[in-house]
Amino acid sequence: MPRRRSQFRPCIDLHHGKVKQIVGGTLCDEPGQGEKSLSLRTNFVAEHPSAYYAELYKQHDLRGGHIIKLGPGNDAAAKEAIAAWPNGMHVGGGIDATNAKAWIDQGAEKVIVTSYLFPNCTFSMARLLELERVVGKERLVVDISCRRRENGWVVAMNRWQDLTDMVLSKESLDTVSAHCSELLIHAADVEGLCQGIDEELVQKLGEWATIPATYAGGARHIEDLELIDRLSNGSVDLTFGSALDIFGGTGVTLASLVARRDRAP
Template sequence: MGKQRHSIFRPCIDLHEGQVKQIVGGTLSENDPSTLKTNFVASESPGDFARLYRRHNLRGGHLIKLGPGNDDAAKDALAAWPGKLSAQKREGGLQIGGGINIDNARSWLDSGASKVIVTSFLFPGMKFSLDRLCELSRHVGKDRLVVDVSCRRRNNEWIVAMNKWQDMTDLSVTKETLDMLSQYCSEFLVHAADVEGLCQGIDEELVTKLGQWATIPTTYAGGAKDIADLDLVDRLSRGKVDLTYGSSLDIFGGNLVRFEQLVKRSKEDQE
């Protein structure tokens, strides 16, 4: 029998106006910049963070461009840790999201991204387009495509949100939705936008559901505030969902979780 899978730490780099930042997810609005709440602005470059992750062999991290003015910063990070192409598969390195579409996806892979992450392109007029998903999957390959189903809770369901999590789409996160999407991509990324950046704990119910529903690798982000949250996600999802830490992490100005703790855990998981 193979070794049982456990939830692992997946790193991230969030870019805003060319800098590495940690932002309270629900406050990022194009129409009203005054609502923006920023927890942290790094003095280090995006490439510095990518080199840190590379040094500790932390794979499958996501690099997210939050709005315009981030392309050069993203290329800096990708150049610092490009995904390696082996047996026609990209390994290691960073996945990139934020404004990915049919016209630029290939160029980001050529710039060193291991995979591209897509949301808004799939929702013209905020309505899900299976045709667009099929087209993009054919264009870049299922194994190099991640679908971002980041969501906000409305009543008793989670609705996929786009445009920096401000606009609600017509797609709910359900088992049927994830089964359908997984035919065209190799991973899911799920920000729980309502708790993103608040350091007040994960959305336990959503993590539990993702563990029940997802049949492909899935990374959850939002609210993680303690090293024990990695064990909590592992238990709730039965090891099927990985976890990203943001504002609580010391490398992002937090004081709740030490990066070296997560590195240690990652090395133990790899043994």
């Protein structure tokens, strides 16, 4: 049997109801007009609605992609994308035990959870078990996006601004993986910069992950997918965002990624 190869996983990032590509570390709360508003550096703002991208992914049978709601005001756009490809994509952003099943009922293949698992920035096994009970292990993806620190990587939440008590390790991945079907890992420090992936992180994910894992952050050309494949021995998939032509990028085309997928190993 041929060795599994790392694959491209699509994405739709939503901010204020529009499809955008952002510089991940700049998404934060700041005071304004008596309320908090999201402030960020944006690489791309789409003219097309979210459903356009979901239909494009459906056309090419690109499965397992993620729809991420970056803050409030994105539910309608997320539902439009899901309706365009029922059971074809995962949805994340504000997912908790009270709304997870509703998103599955709307047509999301899986739900992605992050901040809900870390009340007061502390990992809660009870919350993970509750979500597993509500939607089932096979419908649950845990986002353990992280920031690099001196001794490794620390899981970050609240749009990657707050560090939690979870350090990335074989043990922490095993703990989470026992109760979900996939992992999603944004390398927040390089997200949206198109300056290259965090190679050491990818290599560690290849060694530690025992369930499907998708890495996002810094990918700039199709050779990065081959690098991910080599570093992880084919066990980690890759999301292209700002570098992708459909999001205004020049580093890699959707057509080339589809062609790679369709070529025999």
